[in-house]
Amino acid sequence: MSLRSSLKAISALLILAHVAEGAVFDVTKYGARPNADLKPALLKAWSLACSSRTPSTVMIPAGTYPLSPVIIQGPCVAPVGVQLRGTLKAPPLSQITTESWVAFQRIDRFTLSGGGIFDGMGADAWKKTIDCSTNTKCKRPTSIRFNFVKNAVIHDITSKDAKQFHITVLGGNDVTFQRLTIVAPEASRNTDGIHIGRSINIKVLDSRIGTGDDCVSIGDGAQQVKVERVTCGPGHGISVGSLGKYANEQPVSGIIVKDCSISKTMNGVRIKTWPGSPPSTASDMHFENITMTNVGNPIVINQNYCDVRLKCPPKPPSKVKISKVSFKNIKGSSSTEVGVKLVCSSALPCENVELGNIQLTYNGRAAKSELANIKPITSGRINVALTGA
Ligand SMILES: *[C@@H]1O[C@H](CO)[C@@H](O)[C@H](O)[C@H]1NC(C)=O
Numbered sequence: 001m002s003l004r005s006s007l008k009a010i011s012a013l014l015i016l017a018h019v020a021e022g023a024v025f026d027v028t029k030y031g032a033r034p035n036a037d038l039k040p041a042l043l044k045a046w047s048l049a050c051s052s053r054t055p056s057t058v059m060i061p062a063g064t065y066p067l068s069p070v071i072i073q074g075p076c077v078a079p080v081g082v083q084l085r086g087t088l089k090a091p092p093l094s095q096i097t098t099e100s101w102v103a104f105q106r107i108d109r110f111t112l113s114g115g116g117i118f119d120g121m122g123a124d125a126w127k128k129t130i131d132c133s134t135n136t137k138c139k140r141p142t143s144i145r146f147n148f149v150k151n152a153v154i155h156d157i158t159s160k161d162a163k164q165f166h167i168t169v170l171g172g173n174d175v176t177f178q179r180l181t182i183v184a185p186e187a188s189r190n191t192d193g194i195h196i197g198r199s200i201n202i203k204v205l206d207s208r209i210g211t212g213d214d215c216v217s218i219g220d221g222a223q224q225v226k227v228e229r230v231t232c233g234p235g236h237g238i239s240v241g242s243l244g245k246y247a248n249e250q251p252v253s254g255i256i257v258k259d260c261s262i263s264k265t266m267n268g269v270r271i272k273t274w275p276g277s278p279p280s281t282a283s284d285m286h287f288e289n290i291t292m293t294n295v296g297n298p299i300v301i302n303q304n305y306c307d308v309r310l311k312c313p314p315k316p317p318s319k320v321k322i323s324k325v326s327f328k329n330i331k332g333s334s335s336t337e338v339g340v341k342l343v344c345s346s347a348l349p350c351e352n353v354e355l356g357n358i359q360l361t362y363n364g365r366a367a368k369s370e371l372a373n374i375k376p377i378t379s380g381r382i383n384v385a386l387t388g389a
Contacts, residue, residue, distance in 0.1 A: 339367025
C-alpha cells in the first residue's frame with residue numbers, strides 16, 4: 001500500500017470510529033416539541049441510546065420543554081450521555097406524587113452535560129403547608145436524583161428553584177459533579193444543593209451553589225467525598241449530617257472540603273448529629289483553606305442538633321462517635337459572636353480534632369468559641385480563644 005492510500009484508509013477508519021462513538025439520538029426526531037411534555041420523546045431517545053452497542057448521546061437541543069416526572073433507567077449496553085442544551089421545566093406540585101422530578105437510575109458510565117437548565121419551578125412548594133389542591137398525594141420532589149449511578153460525570157449543568165433538594169446521590173460510586181450552578185432563593189425551604197448519602201468516591205468541584213438550605217450535605221454512608229473549589233451562599237453552609245436520626249446508619253468517613261468560599265450563610269463548615277441517636281461513627285473529615293464572609297457560625301460541630309420546627313424536647317446525648325477531624329486555614333468574618341462552636345456529645349466526646357491557622361473575626365474583633373466535651377489539638381496561629389461556653 002502506498003503511504004497516501006494507507007493514510008486514506010487510516011482517516012476513513014478514524015471517521016468511522018468517530019461516527020460509532022457519537023451516535024446521537026436527538027429528542028426532536030422522536031416527537032419533542034417546545035412547550036409540549038418532553039417525557040415520551042425523552043424516553044424513546046433514551047431507550048435507543050441505552051440499548052446501543054456503541055457509546056451514544058441523547059440530545060436535548062436549545063428550547064424550553066415542560067417535563068413530567070420521569071425515571072431514566074439503566075443498565076445500558078455501552079456508555080451513554082445526555083446533552084441538555086435547553087431548559088426543562090417541572091410541573092406544578094399538584095401534579096407530582098413521586099420522590100423525584102428526574103431520576104437517573106442504575107446507570108454505569110454516564111455523562112450529563114450541555115449547559116442546560118433543570119428548572120424545578122419550586123415557588124409553589126416552599127410554603128410551610130403545601131397546597132395539593134385536588135391531589136392529596138402530592139409531595140415535594142427532589143429535582144434530580146442519581147440512584148445507584150456509577151462512573152459518571154455531571155458537568156456544566158444548572159439546577160434552579162427545586163421544590164425540595166436540588167440533587168441527591170444515593171448508592172453512587174465514582175460520580176463527579178463539576179462546574180454546576182445551583183440556585184434558589186435564600187428563603188426557599190429544604191432546597192439543599194447536593195445531598196450525598198450511602199455513596200463512595202463522590203466529587204463536587206468548581207461549582208457555585210446558593211440555596212435556602214445546605215449547599216452540600218453529606219449523609220450517612222458517605223465515604224471518600226471531595227468538595228473542592230465550591231462557592232457557597234446563601235444557604236446553611238457545607239454540612240456533614242445531620243447524622244444519627246435513624247437506626248442502622250452507616251459510617252461516614254474520608255470527607256475532604258477544601259479551597260471553598262462561603263458567604264452570608266447560617267453556618268460555614270459543620271458536622272451535626274441528633275441527640276438521643278442510635279450508635280454510629282463519623283471520622284476522617286477534613287476542612288481546609290476556606291474563606292468565610294459574614295457567616296453565622298463558620299466552624300461547627302453540634303452533637304445536640306435539633307430542628308427548631310420539631311420543638312426539641314430534652315434527649316439523652318448523641319451516640320455518634322466523631323473522631324479524626326481537622327479544620328485548617330480557615331479565615332474571614334463571622335456574623336455572630338461564636339466563630340467556633342464545637343459542642344460534642346457528653347456520652348462520646350469528640351476525639352482527635354485539630355484546629356490549625358484559624359483567623360475569624362466578628363465586628364472587626366476576634367470571634368469567640370463555644371466548646372463542650374472536646375480537647376482540640378491546635379497548631380499555627382489561632383485568633384479565637386478556645387474556651388468552654
Ligand atoms: C484556597 O482556596 C481558594 C478558593 O477559595 C483558592 O483560590 C486558593 O488557591 C487556595 N489556596 C491554596 C493555598 O490552596
